[in-house]
Amino acid sequence: MDNEYLVKASVDELTQGFLFDEKKNGYICLVCNQVFEDGVIYPFENKLYEARKAIRVHIQAEHTSMFLYLIDLDKRYTGLTETQKELLQCLHMGLSDKEIVQKQKGGSPSTIRNHRFKLREKEKQAKIFLAIMNSLKKHLDKNDDELISIHKGATMVDDRYVITKDEEKKVLETYFKNGLDGPLSTFPSKEKRKIIVLRHLLKRFKKNEIYTEKEINETIKPVYDDFVTIRRYFIEYGFMERSKDGSQYWLKD
Template sequence: MLDEELFWNASIEDLSRGYLYDAESEQYICLICKQSYEDGVIYQRESVLLEAKKAIAYHIEDAHTSMFDYLLDMDKKYTGLSEHQKELLQFFKRGLTDKEIVKETGGGSTSTIRNHRFKFKEKEKQAKVFLTIMNVLKNEKEKDNSELINFHKGAKMVDERYAITVEEREKVLKTYFKEGLEGPLDSFPSKEKRKIIILQHIIKRFELNKKYTEKDINTILKSIFHDFATIRRYLIEYGFMDRSKDCTEYWIKN
């Protein structure tokens, strides 16, 4: 499952490779599934032994085909690309000429394809300028507590409840986790926005790509709050977790 924070905080270079290097843990980490390879450890792929950096490169290829394909397959709200534009980019990646693309698509003209190439170059320039503007803005300011936090991908009916700033989150967490962020929850809020903040923090106690039984879920939640059933229900209701139809398995929702 995609780790939202890891993925969206990655640099363009890391996104292009599909992984980043975490100096603290000395691990190469996949940005898509969070599979990690420890630096200094030798990994086997079929009959070949690989260093961690090479191993994760092959992991991207084996598990996700390529970052080009993965990124291109993302929803339009992330790429800004139409299905036709995605198809053209696939042709460009294959190195087809304008004439060959016209033949593949069965319509249009070479001048139309050339025009698309030009528009993509212009789009690239605009994206580069915008990224630079945002980078300058980020570097010139101190931590901005008015910045909105990212919400989870499974969020349902996204509205003003999810317009949560860093400052709001920190204030709410401090109020409801009086013994510290790793401690128990003092009380469960009634206001929707506060619920989301609390649930977003609680879900961090669970691991990605792991299946939990209801008993496992209850055990973890009991250490956080006495009314664990309510927390469990809201984690499902707000799209933080999902479960099987017979309620025997639970997992963090992508």
């Protein structure tokens, strides 16, 4: 997940949707990373709000709720099945077991109660797991520094993404023989190496900018002649998104 603030946020911060960053001296929205500087007054719909209140108003106005944002995250982040997500959404709406059965058009109230029980058990297990991980935090942080981060749009996250910084350096030196700003000698066949090379090539593009297919091709071509393959892999591996007609491309958040 590329959103560093979302990753480092506590459970309470995830629930409220923001955290305070001392370096920025402001409150950071965990959805869009907008900063509300402490001590600044922010206007909204003819009212003035101090930073902490302003970011709450912002989250509700721009993102509706953190519950909806979090539950919509990929399964690799939530660990929830589609059935569990649907049930949680119903519970968030305040529906009774009987109303949930009617909404889902199947099952029985006892089945819903059983699902709720399993969710409660999952919550207890999560608390214990968090406590265990918290106890190991010092050791884990030391080891995590050696790994590169997985981009948010990554598809089928598996061992391919277990890449150390040292491994990344060696692969790039192998495939960019004339320096990291030079051409790509050949495109690797091994999955892990592909990811490393694609990550590096992606640095030639800017966030929050829309590119045409021609612009993508022109950016890649000086680095590697088969720009069609690179462009296709950008999409396939979840580094980029494109419009349905293929006329626009942009970096995935």
